[in-house]
Amino acid sequence: MKYQSRKKALILLSDGTIFYGKSVGDKEGTAFGEVCFNTGMTGYQEIFTDPSYFGQLMVTTNAHIGNYGTNKDEVESDSVKISGLICRNFSYEYSRPIADSSLEDFLNDNNLFAISDVDTRALVNYIRDNGAMNAVISSRVDDIDGLKEELSKVPSMEGLELSSKVSTKQPYFYGDENATHKIAALDIGIKKNILRNLAKRGAYIKVFPYNTPFEQLADWNPDAYFISNGPGDPEPLTDAIATAKEIIKTNKPLFGICLGHQVIALANGVSTYKMHNGHRGINHPILNLLTGKGEITSQNHGFAINKKETETHPDLEITHVHLNDDTVAGIRMKNKDVFSVQYHPEASPGPHDADYLFDDFFSLIEKTSKQTVEV
Structure with a gap:
């Protein structure tokens, strides 16, 4: 498996709830936004580049993300628009003949921080019950208080012009x-x-x-x-x-x-x-x-x-x-x-x-x- 010792990462919701995972690749990073989920089985590249998702941390409910790579023609805008990605299993290798890049390279080219190995079923169930809310994903797992302070300053999506x-x-x-x-x-x-x-x-x-x-x-x-x-x-x-x-x-x-x-x-x-x-x-x-x-x-x-x-x-x-x-x-x-x-x-x-x-x-x-x- 690529990246044998990936960094620990977390999702901190605005109500204080925490879910844990690992960073995609060997990257360190932090990203803020409103956490939401998409139930599509395919189309992750179109989702990530859709301007409607600007300012949101995307949870993909499909268990495998990245397995068919990316293609330069399958975008909805000129760049990635989500704030960050949260998934269960991230595929570093891809097998689709018409793909021209891996999802990892695509995200790196767009400077997007992503975390995987998350119990996305539990996270989505929590969002369903408690509603969409602001959150932060980060590799700073030992700085919970600092992340909470920064997250408290992120404006609510309600009333936000984007x-x-x-x-x-x-x-x-x-x-x-x-x-x-x-x-x-x-x-x-x-x-x-x-x-x-x-x-x-x-x-x-x-x-x-x-x-x-x-x-x-x-x-x-x-x-x-x-x-x-x-x-x-x-x-x-x-x-x-x-x-x-x-x-x-x-x-x-x-x-x-x-x-x-x-x-x-x-x-x-x-x-x-x-x-x-x-x-x-x-x-x-x-x-x-x-x-x-x-x-x-x-x-x-x-x-x-x-x-x-x-x-x-x-x-x-x-x-x-x-x-x-x-x-x-x-x-x-x-x-x-x-x-x-x-x-x-x-x-x-x-x-x-x-x-x-x-x-x-x-x-x-x-x-x-x-x-x-x-x-």
Whole structure:
């Protein structure tokens, strides 16, 4: 086995609970964040590079991590976004033919501290019972008091604005400039595969920073608008919420995913709240209330929109619900071409049950474009 004498390491939760493990490789390190878990059996590279996970310590419930290595094309952003990794068995060797690197090298290249040999089943059960909370992972096993002091200064995810940490700094284009439709995308933590899904359906996308005023998006004269996924609490995103309100007034199609879904809800006056431990995995069951069909979905969110307020809102309709806890998983506006979902139809790897949502978006764009031409 590689690294016969790896360093002892620990996970210290904000309530004082401690779990022990060993550092991956021979590294020493310390990392802080909100501890959460993902139940996906595959897709660890996509998870680690997903901007929505910025600021979080990721616990993987799958027992083996790293066994199929990494591939430079299987990323959702330009760098690792999680704060640290916690797993049971870390594979230093990999066997997938198309892999171009080991997970260990990938994490080292991104300066990410990881620990393994953790009783992840016990840790996840504890999080399920007690809720997501801040934590620290560290090789400083003899400095519990010092770690507690440092951990006490880490801000809570509730009320934390993180989109500014992951959003593009300057606008950029994606796709074929001769594509049929133009979509203005507000980047509050966008995943690359969302852009791929929009582009392959015939869109030329201009991606704007998280705090871009509506007027700048509208100056490009897009056919439709998109608000992306992203990390943190949606309520501090006052600029994005204001932009969403103005987009809704245009009567052009608007689609939101995950954090974008929450921003659209807030733009309609529906509040959001922090969940007990969130939904993270590629096996979450959703009921489409419009079709009566079930969907297996990929999810990653720690906040949700208020169901009662949505049910009583005169302009909103709930379109999807999560079958595990009956939380709102999708909405649409009754008199506008505006809709959003709390999960990830672009999931790769992951289920493809929700691919149709991109097709629905483009159907709205086609309808609106035809009406404009007829006028």
